[in-house]
Amino acid sequence: MSYKLTKKTTPNKDRRKNSPIEIVIHHWGAKGQRFDNVVNWLCAARSGVSAHYVAQSGKVCELADPDRFATWHAGNWSHNLKSIGIECRPEHTNGDQKTVAELVADLWDRFGVLPILEHRDIVATACPGDWDADQVYADAEKIYKARHKKPKKPSTIANVRLPKRGYYALGDTGTSVELIQKFLNKHYLKKTKLDVDGIYGPKTQLEVSGWQNSVGPEADGLFGKKSLAKAKKIAKA
Helix, strand or coil, rough: CCCCCEEECCEEEEEEECCEEEEEEEECCCCCCCEEEEEHHHHCHCCCCCCCCEEEECEEEEECCCCCCCCCCCCCCCCCCCCEEEEEEECCCCHHHHHHHHHHHHHHHHCCCCCCHHHCCCCCCCCCCCCCHHHHHHHHHHEEEEHHHCCCCCCCCCCCCCCCCCCCCCEEHHHHHHHHHHHHHCCCCCCHHHHHCEEHHHHHHHHHHHHCCCCCCCCCCCHHHHHHHHHHHHCCC
């Protein structure tokens, strides 16, 4: 994570019976307030309010584990029980946006991709001010998808080397014949592959002849200089 995560404990919470199914974003009210002061207020019993996280550019404080506790943030008991509350900096800078989006992506890693609500979607309030749940979702989605992008499956056949010289025929054996067989498997044969056994047997001869017929060299079943030159061009393409 690119933000610094700290933890404090708020007493304003209840045991959660089920996993959260939504995220609610807030702003912490008037601009100009200090991050630490907001954290301390939400951790004070006399405040009667709380949230799971307080976030601003580069730092996040967790006040309650969202997997274990419901916090008092939504102004609606049923939403408290099923949501994760994030208090965001009202100045809403690009850095604030980036940190909140990354926090949401981290929560999605734990709980799955949850919908994001604004506090005003639940009760009549101006909160979360300049914050836009749809934009937070879009930015978090980019981060989440980048993390979970499926890697391309590597080719089952590595880049194929070719013999240094070019004359192989029925009965030849060895590493160079294996290279020819690997080349045919990668660049010519689509379904039934040759056994890479290093033996230039009748089947290898037949497939060499078929490949030659498809690309231009004389189809004689002999892997000679012309075949080698053609194969090198194909392998580089």
